[in-house]
Amino acid sequence: MALSIMAGCWFGTLWLVVFLLLMALLAGKGRITTWLCLPLACLYGVWHLHSGLQQRLPDALEGKTLTFTGQVISVPQNRERFRFGRWQHEQHFLFLADSHPQWSGTHRIRVSSYDPEKRVNAGERLQVQLRLKAGRGQYNATGMDLARHDLAAGVSARATLKGAAVMGSAGGLDFWRQQLSGSVSAAVDSSPAARAVLPALVVGDRSRIEGGLLSGFQSTGAAHLLAISGLHVAIVAGAIWWLARLLLAPLCQWLWAPCRRLTLQQLAWFPALGAAALYSALAGFSLPTQRALIMLSVMAVASWLRRTGCLQSSLGWALLLVLLIDPLSALSESLWLSFGAVAIIAILMAGHGGRRLMLLLPLMMAVLSAALFSQWSLVSPLVNLVLIPLYSLLIIPLTLLGAVTGLEVLLEAAGTGVELSVLVMEWLVPLSDSMAPFMPLPSVSSALCLLAGLCLLLLPGLPFPRRLLPFWLLPWLTQSLPPLSEGQWELTAFDVGQGLAVAVRTRDHLLLYDTGAAWSGGSMAESLIVPWLSRYGLSIDRLVISHGDNDHAGGQRVFADTIPRLSGEPTRVAGSEACRAGQQWHWDGVTFTMLWPSVTTFSGNDASCVLLVEGNGWRALLPGDIGRDVEYRMLGQWPQTDLLVLAHHGSRSSTSAALLREVGPRWALASAGYQHYFGHPHPQVLKRLEESGVTVLRTDQDGMIVFRGGGPDNVPFITKWRHDFARPWHRQAGWRFW
Incomplete structure (x- = not known):
């Protein structure tokens, strides 16, 4: 079921x-x-x-600003971030909005506030002005699917705060959690790592974890230790269960005769479940803690009923109860990860000792994590072998005891353990980075084949020879993109929001033109492009960074310094050489020609590298962010092209009528953010393209776009990810038979 x-x-x-x-x-x-x-x-x-x-935001309200009343139902996350050339304070929180005349029913809205006049607190009742936006996110072959993530979490929309007025004072559980988070952080203020990690372990407040600290946990496969999940709840419940069995249960049997009808193990479940419920309340009853509570409750009921069912049976009942209570949690990666871990443990425990379990479990979990989160953590077995006991036996117990009792010495001791864990990760991160290029990322299907092969390897008996098991590796080892012939090229425009990242692939080479934006602790290149390269076993032969703006050059630091780089602004792009008009190279029958800049007096957008790609009679023009001044300056020199990547994301300052007349493209591609406040591509540009008979492709509407010339009847192959690989949550609600 x-x-x-x-x-x-x-x-x-x-x-x-x-x-x-x-x-x-x-x-x-x-x-x-x-x-x-x-x-x-x-x-x-x-x-x-x-x-x-x-329940999601109707299309008619997209981009509109409405006034709502409601309550802050999460601990607000406060961050300082460098944006638009200055440091800016950000606040993010979950808001439960009351019914509105234009949007009936109550809705959970994830709100972002930039440089607010007054910071909101958890539990406050507010009247807010929100600019609404659907939680679409980016949609690529790799990376997180934000639409599915929000649907699983019950988030109906996202919004930017335009104004707020307090209608009711803060209070309740969430406000108490916010206060506790602040007090725990203040107690270990001298340790940056402890100040960030300990509030996450107590109340699930991860707002202080960012930058290198977060990437260290992620790259080593230890990020699960930062989120209060089944592991944390099980640690607390297990510790209380053992203490109750040794001390409290015998005392209850001695003081109250009816308790003697139950065994010590059965009595110990009452305080254990109570402690698990209290810890889940501290975490705001997040979905992972709810699932952990249900699983523990199933085990407790089995113990009270004196049922000694196997772990697989208990896991099945727990999964069924979770899905009956919250069916949409089936779309959550955390559910697959938590139940997958328990299922793997159940399989490994069938005929295998504890030592083998400790060695094989991290390996299988690394495969599962790579498929779900598009990131190998090849040192995760070693890291978790050290950090899970450290956090389970020392850091988490001391943190909770310190938070409950208010003893700062306990929190400082837990902070010392956190500092030790950070040292371990800093030592192992370079090892993980050096191993990752040799291990292609598995897709979900190939990861399932890998896990099935490993599970079959561990079974005591098989209906076929074990020498056939390596065939389970084939789906993983044969992952590749369609082969290209001599002279053929394929252009992939990644959906990176308001930015640009384009890969041009020939038969044996790959060029990356721009890398999308970066931010404190991450980048589009790290979350989207690197996993795409790893999954298909590709390597970059040349990197062209059109100019130095963050939305084009932000992610270039992710790639190895040994990759040759060209840029229109070499002074702003470290390790790059200047691109100049006339530069040309040939790969596999495809010619790459630099058309601009021809002089060095330009800077900023107008210094962008303008690249022409041509092969087998097909041409593509990549103009970066050049404006009309450069377009007019180049009149008479523009080549006829089939595909034009719109300059400056389709801004009104580019893509003039004169350029379109001279270039004569059949298709135009706009890389822009969905409902971004810049409003790209501009309506005037779209009208100009329509009047010229140009077919427009847009990453904000189509997701990742793949363009490959040389199709039947001289028609290119065009793949639009949001259309060709659409899932139910990418469309409007509506009953469908097929």
């Missing part, structure tokens, strides 16, 4: 329900009642999926 609910949430179509119903009818009279549960469970998942989609 749990799998049926998952299938309903992931596919959202009725054909699967009908198929399961037919299976139930064919099962026979004796089993039809049991089999009918499967189509009903699937329909339950489909119904909840479409109910969740109907």
